[in-house]
Amino acid sequence: MRIGLIGLDTSHSEIFTRLLNDPKDLHYVAGATITHALPVFSEDLPISKDRFQHYKEIVENKYKVKIVEDVEMFMHNVDAVLLATVDGRNHLSWLKNIIHHQKPIFIDKPIVMSSAEMENVMDLSAKHRTPIMSSSSLRYAESIKNINARDFVSGYIYGPLPQQDAMPGYFWYGIHLIEMIVALFGTDISTIQKEKYAGKYEMLKLSFSDGRQVMVRGDYEWHDRFGGVIHYHNRVETFQLWKDERPYYANLLVEIVNFFETCLSPVSLEETAAIIKLIEQINGLDEFGV
Incomplete structure (x- = not known):
């Protein structure tokens, strides 16, 4: 399975790519590979802007992920999406850009920044019949x-x-x-x-x-x-x-890969909405x- 990564501005972009793409890693998660990435970061958020170049170089050069700028080309070349930008303020707008492709989407924490936005996420998921999962890695810690x-x-x-x-x-x-x-x-x-x-x-x-x-x-x-x-x-x-x-990120990725394969999220959007509230x-x- 080919996974597309949106966001190269957080340690999660490196961790997810390493665990999925490096069979030699002690905690390697089989079944999917990150093949393409959109180089997204937030200019007005230092924790995003200041780390972007570092993680982009790792993902692109060490793990050979193809960096693409065009969203439609990106979505055409992947089977599922990790929406992993560190900035939760842009998750809903990115979701609106890609959800019509009807490919399963994992949205990293925070999924969105309000209950109103969360209601929008749930409406979009139902309207486009697109499964969405969001979960902290800690939920799956041993x-x-x-x-x-x-x-x-x-x-x-x-x-x-x-x-x-x-x-x-x-x-x-x-x-x-x-x-x-x-x-x-x-x-x-x-x-x-x-x-x-x-x-x-x-x-x-x-x-x-x-x-x-x-x-x-x-x-x-x-x-x-x-x-x-x-x-x-x-x-x-x-x-x-x-x-x-075993690191909890590896356990989370096992759940994500299974979600991508089955389109059945182990965490309901209703529970995620309760967390936001x-x-x-x-x-x-x-x-x-x-």
């Missing part, structure tokens, strides 16, 4: 996949929460924390409280409709330590994603108790 938290009593989730003005609050890195929570505990959250601590981190208190609670700590300084503690009636379960033997609610909060 540590997460091996947990059945249905009978949890309470939980504590932690990880990085660096900020980007263009993708505020939990729309950028924080979306991974939210996706972990939804994957483990579901979306039946009734109340949310937030407290910020001296510009270093913030805490969320998520209360579910049945009274169970999950605390979330997001550190404003970036690091790779995602993890958590889950309490049950008679035991405690801990997990540390950075200690997993939850982020909007969190971003709209002020200090704890307000």
Whole structure:
């Protein structure tokens, strides 16, 4: 299967290409190859503009992916699309440019930047009969996949929460924390409280409709330590994603390739829409108790 990559402005472009295109890689994912890429980046977003040339050279020169400028030519030469620009603000516009080709599309996080845009995504998917999938790689981390938290009593989730003005609050890195929570505990959250601590981190208190609670700590300084503690009636379960033997990006790509082959997403757009709505609610909060 030939995959087209839109966006060369994020580490995901290098990681996805390496895992799919290099059979010698320890965590190689078979079944598909990235063959073409559209060299997309955002001029007004430093994390996009400043990294574009670096990742373009890797994808083009090391992995021999053909760089094309014409969207129609790009779509004609691929069977499925990874829409992986770092800038979630442009995902909906790119989707509108390609969805009429009716080829399965994976949209990297954040899928879009509002519930209104998400509704548009769902309408476009239905109208053009084009399957769409979006998921954080953390959902498929070994540590997460091996947990059945249905009978949890309470939980504590932690990880990085660096900020980007263009993708505020939990729309950028924080979306991974939210996706972990939804994957483990579901979306039946009734109340949310937030407290910020001296510009270093913030805490969320998520209360579910049945009274169970999950605390979330997001550190404003970036690091790779995602993890958590889950309490049950008679035991405690801990997990540390950075200690997993197999990288979660490889697990995600296995799911993506299967989605491209079957056109059946393991994560419904309805659940993705619930995640976007939850982020909007969190971003709209002020200090704890307000």
